[in-house]
Amino acid sequence: MSEEIVVIEGDGIGREVVPAAVSVLEAVGDFEFVEAEAGDAVKEETGEALPQETYDTVADADATLFGAAGETAADVILPLRTAVGSFVNVRPARAYPGVDAVRPETDLVFLRENTEGVYAGHEDRLSDDLSTLTRVVTTSASERLAEYACEYVEEQGNDGFQVVHKANVMRETDGRFRDAVVDVAEGAGVETEEVLMDAFATRVCLDPTQFDVVVCPNLAGDVLSDLAAGLVGGLGLLPSANVGPDNALFEPVHGTAPDIAGEGVANPSAAILSAAMLLDHLGYADEAENVRTAVESVLEDGPRTADLGGDADTEAVTAAVLDRLD
Ligand code: ATP
Numbered sequence: 001m002s003e004e005i006v007v008i009e010g011d012g013i014g015r016e017v018v019p020a021a022v023s024v025l026e027a028v029g030d031f032e033f034v035e036a037e038a039g040d041a042v043k044e045e046t047g048e049a050l051p052q053e054t055y056d057t058v059a060d061a062d063a064t065l066f067g068a069a070g071e072t073a074a075d076v077i078l079p080l081r082t083a084v085g086s087f088v089n090v091r092p093a094r095a096y097p098g099v100d101a102v103r104p105e106t107d108l109v110f111l112r113e114n115t116e117g118v119y120a121g122h123e124d125r126l127s128d129d130l131s132t133l134t135r136v137v138t139t140s141a142s143e144r145l146a147e148y149a150c151e152y153v154e155e156q157g158n159d160g161f162q163v164v165h166k167a168n169v170m171r172e173t174d175g176r177f178r179d180a181v182v183d184v185a186e187g188a189g190v191e192t193e194e195v196l197m198d199a200f201a202t203r204v205c206l207d208p209t210q211f212d213v214v215v216c217p218n219l220a221g222d223v224l225s226d227l228a229a230g231l232v233g234g235l236g237l238l239p240s241a242n243v244g245p246d247n248a249l250f251e252p253v254h255g256t257a258p259d260i261a262g263e264g265v266a267n268p269s270a271a272i273l274s275a276a277m278l279l280d281h282l283g284y285a286d287e288a289e290n291v292r293t294a295v296e297s298v299l300e301d302g303p304r305t306a307d308l309g310g311d312a313d314t315e316a317v318t319a320a321v322l323d324r325l326d
């Protein structure tokens with residue numbers, strides 16, 4: 001093993017949870033870490049939230065581990081997703097034994113379209129009274145997401161997937177998304193169930209076990225995965241992967257958490273679980289499982305950070321995870 005992993009701590013608790021995740025990667029493998037900068041802090045120094053050097057380093061790397069960016073988040077993460085050519089944001093949301101959850105039976109994964117929708121749209125101010133937003137949906141990006149979803153469910157025994165949309169209202173854009181996704185799935189012999197996005201919000205709260213793999217347009221995936229974070233006990237637990245054809249960037253779903261940044265009390269679980277997804281991506285399935293099992297064990301028995309009702313700090317939780325690695 002000597003893959004190059006780019007490490008971007010970013011701002012806020014990114015500076016605390018990313019080093020925790022790197023120490024776990026160091027414990028299970030022999031990687032070359034390349035530090036790069038992005039976010040508010042580097043903007044203050046250099047005027048640029050995402051230096052070209054960082055963009056190029058990420059584009060050339062095997063994988064990147066990213067923390068969070070503050071005010072400059074949109075200027076950093078959107079271009080970085082482009083740097084890795086990421087067309088899907090993989091966001092698993094599952095509850096863990098020992099962690100208080102609204103819905104402890106939750107175990108699902110969102111496959112969120114990562115390049116278009118309203119986030120790729122153009123906003124215009126047309127008058128003092130009127131602003132508009134153009135939403136972008138292509139058949140090609142929708143099909144690429146669906147192909148990934150088909151491969152994803154096939155690896156797990158092919159129980160099909162759900163497609164979230166609102167094509168009854170946004171007939172042109174979500175209609176195109178829905179048709180493209182369902183066509184690809186049909187061609188691949190994968191079953192799909194269509195779920196309207198508002199109905200999904202209610203149904204996932206009432207009974208998350210109805211859902212397993214959920215394919216979403218960009219904005220719906222962003223909002224609904226945060227909702228699922230609420231069902232499983234908070235943002236400190238959710239990892240994510242921005243996957244491209246031969247590169248990927250991994251980041252906790254949470255942001256910079258300015259309310260607790262600098263105190264050393266952030267929950268490192270989401271960042272460490274993001275590192276486990278990175279290990280899987282690089283082909284180290286055993287190492288990934290080792291890390292996940294250690295995190296699960298610490299979540300179950302403690303020590304726990306304050307967001308999970310404990311009083312341990314980031315360092316103590318990280319040390320416990322390192323201690324429980326095989
Ligand atoms: P940003 O503007 O960077 O997105 P935010 O204010 O939206 O920041 P988040 O980071 O999304 O903050 O966090 C929302 C809430 O969840 C905050 O109260 C924060 O303290 C809490 N939180 C998020 N991540 C963690 C974590 N890893 N450990 C503990 N608490 C967390």
Ligand code: MG
Pocket residue numbers: 254255
């Ligand atoms: Mg936020």
